[in-house]
Amino acid sequence: MMKGTEMIVKALKEEGVDIIFGYPGGQAIDIFDALYDEKEIEVVLPRHEQALVHAADGYARSTGKVGVCLVTSGPGATNLVTGIATANYDSVPLVCITGQVPLALMGNDAFQEVDIVGITNSICKYAVTVRTREELPRILKEAFYIARTGRPGPVVVDIPKNIQIEEGSSEYPADVNIRGYKPNESVHVGQIKKVVALLKKAKKPLFLIGGGVNISGANQKMKELAEMTGIPVITTIMGKGAIPTSHRLYLGNIGIHGSYAANHAVSECDVLLSIGTRFNDRITGKISEFAKNAKIIHIDIDSASISKNIVVDIPIVADAGMAIEKLLEYMVPLKIDKWAEQAMVWKQEHPISMNRYSGLTAEKIIRYINENFENPIITTDVGQNQLWTTQYIELESNHQFLTSGGLGTMGYGFPAAMGAQMGNPDKTVIAISGDGGMQMNIQELATAVAYELPLILIVLNNGYLGNVRQWQEIFYHKRYSSTCLRYRKSCEKNCKDKTKCCPTYTPDFIKLAESYDAHGIRITKEEEIAEAFAFAKEHKNAPTIIECIIEREADVFPMVPTGKTLSDMILDEQ
């Protein structure tokens, strides 16, 4: 016999959990007590539950393991919501344990009671309240299984306080059998043969690779398949790294900020073999024109992703890695030299660059990272910082690039980097954020200092919520509504005079870092980039903020306006 809390600890150990991200409170205090003497499980205390779940997410994405969150009921649980939705969109395996008021009080509007299962049902893979002590071990076992198998995702396990303290069986189940959940574990060979037949006839075939290949860890096999067939590869931002970005067959990202070569290739191809992508509106542009001339093959582990946005000619429900292995078995080299050459010409003639801007740019900073760090882990926030990073960062493989792709969650980058660093203590972890997103979880400087994380925190400071400002500039006649972060009440309503002296930016990120006992350095010129990174390397006992003062109104190009065809891109400030 053991208490419910002891069973929770036992389950964590059985599942191989060595770190959890937790924030205590009244309905979780017993679980924290049970963890107090545990040597095998480190409990990390972030300063806000939203950052906590992003940290667990960063840990999970960078290690491939399940990230575990432990919070109390009510506000502890609701603060997880954004992070759960973030993980759900990007198929990140999490188990989120929430304390709950005792069963007898549930429904009474008790102190710190919320229906977190009801709240999270539509944004997680599975949510469940434990209602008896007897079912606790089975539910915990199922939670980890559901989180990491099939299309991975977050699972919420809500545990009322009375069940935590109740004595019950000490047996943790060895097997799982959920009648409503049987992830696909095979590949339909008949469908694979159809794909091979179609590709053999193709003159302009193209691979479109999404995050599924990275999650499945099929990077090496994907590279082999591309090389064997000679088919050019484009990726979504979640698929970036599926083959090394330096590979000659890699054409870049597709989508509204994709590369010229990738967007033109998808418009021109005659067979599009897509693996592990959802055909989100950010990659398709105008849907009726997307890959208009192509037969479309779609391989995805989630049957609901197939033919959801794009009507597919050959659907295959399978794990990306298993499908790629089968394709390697049946595929033959293709004679498509002319097409491959054409794609290379697009790539060479229209490289992405920020050459139109002088001085310090995101491109120069990211290229410095490419040249000076070997396989670092890069996280981004959301906005221009993310788009520039997806455009310029070079990646070798998976588990290396963490970004909120589906939900687009500002405030993700920094806490995700903390989780990634904890899961990968020997790697360099660099978070690239904007000045807006950095302030959404800035309190985590305290956590990063407490756990002595040598993070490099790049803050691209343009004093604006830059991505929205860019849209306002191009589509809303420069009406910068609520996007200026230098704004003070005493400012004139319509300031368009760039020469005018704007109020001082707040916060002073350097002083702020210092106040947390972290390090900070501000740079304004390209020549200072190396010095700033050297400074960070010298100070490994705590994170370093590198605040980069960039051109205030720099834009992300190319871009495809909403509702336009992918090939209809704005290449520069026309």
Place this chain on the structure above:
Amino acid sequence: MEAKKRYISLYVENRIGVLAKISGLLAGKSYNLDTLTVGETEDATVSRMTIGMTIDDITFEQVKKQLNRCVVVIKVIDISEVPIHKKELLFIKVSSCSEKDKAEIFRIAKAFSLEIIDYDRRNVVVQCVKTERGNNDMIALFNDMFVNRIEVVRGGSVAIEAVSTSTR
């Protein structure tokens, strides 16, 4: 694309919150339900839902896939195109009835095989077990004859696969 009437039979875990999960999923994806009924099956741990929707082919395929990927859903059966027996329970209460009205209601009941299950001096309660469409016709008839005097309660369709008949 043309919207057609479709039916899904859904086996789900018989637990607190499952109905909310299914209806929430359908609402969250903006799929409009016509009817949803639910009840325990021969196995007390399993409930069976019958869901009726007017919907186009592509969206309907998505609905089935979305339901299938729910952990609490055990089985999704599309019964739109297979022989089934399908019925809906309907109560109609007619108020402020004269003697003549009552006689008329009893005549209607006889003609359309309805059941009078309750009445008093001024009110009559009619029970009607027909298909959804058959019940629509009955409501139209009562509405026409007893304007602003009827109260309608419908149960939603329940359906079971046929064994020997090929009717729908």
